[in-house]
Amino acid sequence: MDKIPDKNILLFKSCLVSTEYPGIESSTKYIFDKLNIDYIIDHEQSCCTGLGHYSDVFDQFSTTLIAARNFNLAKKINKNNIVAMCATCYAINKKSSEILNENDDLRDEINEIFNECGFDSYKKDSINTENNILHVVDILFDKRKEISKKIKLDLSNIKIATHHACHYCKVSYDNILDGSRNPILLDEIVKSCGIDTIGWYNEKRSTCGAGFRQRFVNKDLSLEVTEKKLLALNDQNVDILIHMCPNCHMQFDRYQPYISKKLNIELKTVHLNITQFIALILGADPYKIVGIQTHTIPIEPLIEKMNTDNNKSKVNDKIENSKNKISI
Numbered sequence: 001m002d003k004i005p006d007k008n009i010l011l012f013k014s015c016l017v018s019t020e021y022p023g024i025e026s027s028t029k030y031i032f033d034k035l036n037i038d039y040i041i042d043h044e045q046s047c048c049t050g051l052g053h054y055s056d057v058f059d060q061f062s063t064t065l066i067a068a069r070n071f072n073l074a075k076k077i078n079k080n081n082i083v084a085m086c087a088t089c090y091a092i093n094k095k096s097s098e099i100l101n102e103n104d105d106l107r108d109e110i111n112e113i114f115n116e117c118g119f120d121s122y123k124k125d126s127i128n129t130e131n132n133i134l135h136v137v138d139i140l141f142d143k144r145k146e147i148s149k150k151i152k153l154d155l156s157n158i159k160i161a162t163h164h165a166c167h168y169c170k171v172s173y174d175n176i177l178d179g180s181r182n183p184i185l186l187d188e189i190v191k192s193c194g195i196d197t198i199g200w201y202n203e204k205r206s207t208c209g210a211g212f213r214q215r216f217v218n219k220d221l222s223l224e225v226t227e228k229k230l231l232a233l234n235d236q237n238v239d240i241l242i243h244m245c246p247n248c249h250m251q252f253d254r255y256q257p258y259i260s261k262k263l264n265i266e267l268k269t270v271h272l273n274i275t276q277f278i279a280l281i282l283g284a285d286p287y288k289i290v291g292i293q294t295h296t297i298p299i300e301p302l303i304e305k306m307n308t309d310n311n312k313s314k315v316n317d318k319i320e321n322s323k324n325k326i327s328i
Contacts, residue, residue, distance in 0.1 A: 161197055286299065
């Protein structure tokens with residue numbers, strides 16, 4: 001991958017982020033603004049189809065067609081660096097870009113449809129698979145030294161583990177920054193914030209268990225995978241599991257109380273997207289920006305633990321003043 005871009009960015013909206021954890025989007029925007037990163041969100045952008053595609057509702061042609069439309073939109077507004085907040089959006093766009101650039105017949109078929117609809121044709125290589133499609137973590141990793149200078153909360157008594165999304169690590173092996181066998185990208189970003197993660201732990205490489213439709217059609221099997229990871233985290237007394245995908249985030253955060261009740265074990269790990277975590281320690285409002293009110297596992301006890309004596313009253317006042325908990 002060439003130099004990580006920090007301008008001409010289309011921040012790619014995610015359906016799961018918008019509906020489940022909108023604080024991920026507002027936290028990303030908060031960080032990007034702090035880092036003077038040039039980006040926009042365009043509401044004409046379509047969903048990537050990921051949930052439907054991986055559940056066999058959308059075939060590859062339909063998914064690629066929609067991706068081509070989104071790529072054309074990015075080119076039209078001169079924001080050809082597409083940065084995803086969701087690992088599935090990242091994987092879908094990577095694969096679709098590769099197909100569009102390598103399969104002339106499919107591209108021609110899509111352009112016939114575009115011509116009938118009055119859309120501009122998709123031009124080969126207008127979006128580069130390797131350099132123009134990124135995940136937010138790629139930018140955070142590149143800017144980690146800048147982030148380290150802006151930290152406002154003390155993390156010395158916090159125990160953190162990471163969960164690297166499979167659709168980031170296992171789809172485009174050659175494009176990820178730190179390898180796929182023992183991913184440490186999130187660990188390095190957290191380290192730049194002033195604390196080491198626990199590093200390797202049992203089940204670190206395991207998936208979240210969601211498997212898209214698996215959480216619905218094979219729920220017991222799905223939650224068995226989730227349970228193993230949560231128990232591994234509990235054994236390590238982990239305070240925060242850092243995520244980079246809203247689907248993983250949802251699987252752990254929404255189902256942890258269910259698993260805790262089933263096992264009659266108090267599972268205390270809270271779940272934050274990497275952008276929520278960074279925004280929080282940069283001083284963002286926990287409710288208005290980070291969106292902690294959308295989480296199933298309460299975040300307030302963790303915020304208390306993260307505060308030093310010097311900044312505790314300030315942050316507590318911020319929480320108290322946000323009791324009206326506006327919707328994001």
